[in-house]
Amino acid sequence: xxxxxxxxxxxxxxxxxxxxxxxxxxxxxxxxxxxxxxxxxxxxxxxxxxxxxxxxxxxxxxxxxxxxxxxxxxxxxxxxxxxxxxxxxxxxxxxxxxxxxxxxxxxxxxxxxxxxxxxxxxxxxxxxxxxxxxxxxxxxxxxxxxxxxxxxxxxxxxx
Amino acid sequence: xxxxxxxxxxxxxxxxxxxxxxxxxxxxxxxxxxxxxxxxxxxxxxxxxxxxxxxxxxxxxxxxxxxxxxxxxxxxxxxxxxxxxxxxxxxxxxxxxxxxxxxxxxxxxxx
Amino acid sequence: xxxxxxxxxxxxxxxxxxxxxxxxxxxxxxxxxxxxxxxxxxxxxxxxxxxxxxxxxxxxxxxxxxxxxxxxxxxxxxxxxxxxxxxxxxxxxxxxx
Numbered sequence: 001x002x003x004x005x006x007x008x009x010x011x012x013x014x015x016x017x018x019x020x021x022x023x024x025x026x027x028x029x030x031x032x033x034x035x036x037x038x039x040x041x042x043x044x045x046x047x048x049x050x051x052x053x054x055x056x057x058x059x060x061x062x063x064x065x066x067x068x069x070x071x072x073x074x075x076x077x078x079x080x081x082x083x084x085x086x087x088x089x090x091x092x093x094x095x096x097x098x099x100x101x102x103x104x105x106x107x108x109x110x111x112x113x114x115x116x117x118x119x120x121x122x123x124x125x126x127x128x129x130x131x132x133x134x135x136x137x138x139x140x141x142x143x144x145x146x147x148x149x150x151x152x153x154x155x156x157x158x159x
Numbered sequence: 160x161x162x163x164x165x166x167x168x169x170x171x172x173x174x175x176x177x178x179x180x181x182x183x184x185x186x187x188x189x190x191x192x193x194x195x196x197x198x199x200x201x202x203x204x205x206x207x208x209x210x211x212x213x214x215x216x217x218x219x220x221x222x223x224x225x226x227x228x229x230x231x232x233x234x235x236x237x238x239x240x241x242x243x244x245x246x247x248x249x250x251x252x253x254x255x256x257x258x259x260x261x262x263x264x265x266x267x268x269x270x
Numbered sequence: 271x272x273x274x275x276x277x278x279x280x281x282x283x284x285x286x287x288x289x290x291x292x293x294x295x296x297x298x299x300x301x302x303x304x305x306x307x308x309x310x311x312x313x314x315x316x317x318x319x320x321x322x323x324x325x326x327x328x329x330x331x332x333x334x335x336x337x338x339x340x341x342x343x344x345x346x347x348x349x350x351x352x353x354x355x356x357x358x359x360x361x362x363x364x365x366x367x
Contacts, residue, residue, distance in 0.1 A: 018230075079198055079202050083202075117201075184281070231331055255297060
């Protein structure tokens with residue numbers, strides 16, 4: 001029940017931010033539509049299952065995101081340099097990396113972090129192994145070093 | 160003075176974003192096979208879109224427009240890797256094989 | 271300065287459009303269309319600032335949502351041959367060499 005209430009609260013906050021009008025009639029319509037969405041979510045049995053990541057989101061993620069942003073900028077610079085180089089110095093590599101996370105959400109976070117960094121792309125998840133396509137051999141080796149894996153696992157442990 | 164610095168920062172970000180979009184487009188045309196092209200699309204989706212939207216955010220200041228821009232950025236950061244992963248998995252499932260190995264020798268022998 | 275950004279986005283859209291037309295496989299085309307959608311979101315936002323009408327951001331937000339859902343829907347269609355209620359687990363387990 002608390003999950004449903006917090007979902008409704010977040011939805012209503014989103015409504016207020018997006019609409020920007022604070023007249024009673026529009027707020028009432030917003031309340032009505034939020035209640036309807038929460039009702040549908042309850043009926044589809046989505047609320048309790050999908051709402052769990054919230055503790056992970058506000059825990060250590062705030063410390064992880066700046067590091068991830070830095071990684072993204074760095075690999076962007078690398079990929080841009082390689083695309084603009086007339087010799088096109090790429091060496092596409094396939095590699096299996098180990099995901100040492102225990103929960104699904106941790107593994108999904110890891111796979112998404114791999115994919116969002118340009119130069120590496122998670123293609124397949126099988127057990128605790130992820131098949132990664134890397135644009136360069138150096139990128140694949142850097143990923144196999146396991147720095148990102150360690151950080152995501154740390155994220156999970158804290159929650 | 161602070162206004163000038165603010166504007167310069169925002170313009171730099173807009174230009175960086177535009178440059179990254181162009182490079183992403185060039186990469187999309189230049190790279191040899193599908194799986195490498197996904198990386199070029201990644202440049203567009205992260206750096207290009209991110210830099211342009213943050214640049215717009217600096218122009219908007221603390222308004223409702225800024226909040227909407229933050230929502231767009233967050234949404235893109237969550238969905239673009241999902242879409243790329245789904246694409247790669249579908250291509251793998253559909254029997255597309257990635258071209259591996261050193262591309263450098265290939266292009267050298269061609270020229 | 272917004273005009274420069276808009277011009278860059280338009281040129282990049284043209285490049286992506288060439289890839290849509292060339293693309294040897296269907297996945298290349300879907301990838302290029304996805305990139306095209308991202309750029310459409312960007313140009314709608316920039317256009318809103320260019321004409322000083324921030325309402326355009328709502329359209330950009332909705333377009334971002336539709337772009338994602340559209341890509342996933344097309345992929346599902348091409349991967350499983352239908353967009354309906356087939357059981358994905360059955361087809362996913364068969365391994366291709």
